[in-house]
Amino acid sequence: MDYKIFRAINRLVGRYPSVDTIMVMISQKARYVYTLLLILMWFRNKFYKKITIQATFSAGITLLINFFIKQFYFRARPFLNHNAHILPPIPSRMNSSFPSKHTMLSFAVATSILFYKRFLGCFMWLLAFLTGFSRIWSGQHYPSDIIGSAVIGSLTSIVINVIVWLWNSFVLCIVQSYNRACAFVKLR
Incomplete structure (x- = not known):
């Protein structure tokens, strides 16, 4: 089923050159949108700084999770096992298809923002979804890689949000x- 969905999406590569260009752009440049957004949020006020710190921390933990998963689990990328259409950038290293670092980071940051700013968070989730979809379109990942990466990135942010909430409540x-x-001592 995973391969069938991959083929259904990936076989469209080359039929729509403008969509191919958009998918390559999203795959390669979406991370700069996230970075720019976090920088702009940092310079707004204390509330946005809190969001920026939490999103950056979620992204950092997500990178660690990605690193550890790739140390213990390997799944060949679709273009290595199948006759897939591939769009640039072709990975320089033939590393594991799961998890998708692009997708994990996108969903980690988007979920962190979604907790505090609904509209902006929904926009970032849409961009995260398009990032994952572009990775399938370009032949880099299977759909299950993207779904699993989205879940891991989102769960990381949820756990961090709960920990921050508990810590703030404790303090x-x-x-x-x-x-x-x-006040009691002063009254005596």
Whole structure:
């Protein structure tokens, strides 16, 4: 089934040159959109800095997860096992098809932003989806690689968001307890 879906998408390569160009552009340049967005968010205010830090941290953890998965699991890329149409950039190293680093990072950052800014997060999720789709279109990954990478990237951001929420709640509880204790001492 995975290969059938891959073939259904990948066989369209070459039929629509303008779509091929867009897919190559998304595959190669989407990461710059994410980087530019995070830089712009960093210079807005404290709230956006918090989002930027959390998204960057999620991306960093996602890179570590990607590294460890690739150390222990190998799946040949589609163009190595099948007669697939391939668009640039052709990987210089024939590394594992799963996970897709592009897709994992895109979904990690998009999910982190989605927690705080719905409209912007939805736009980034759409761009993340197109990033994953472009990787299938260009013959780099199977659909299951993209789905798995999207899940891992999103789950990483969800876990980090929960940890940050718990930590902030813990710190707030301690600060409030301290303030109550100080107020009680002053009343005596």
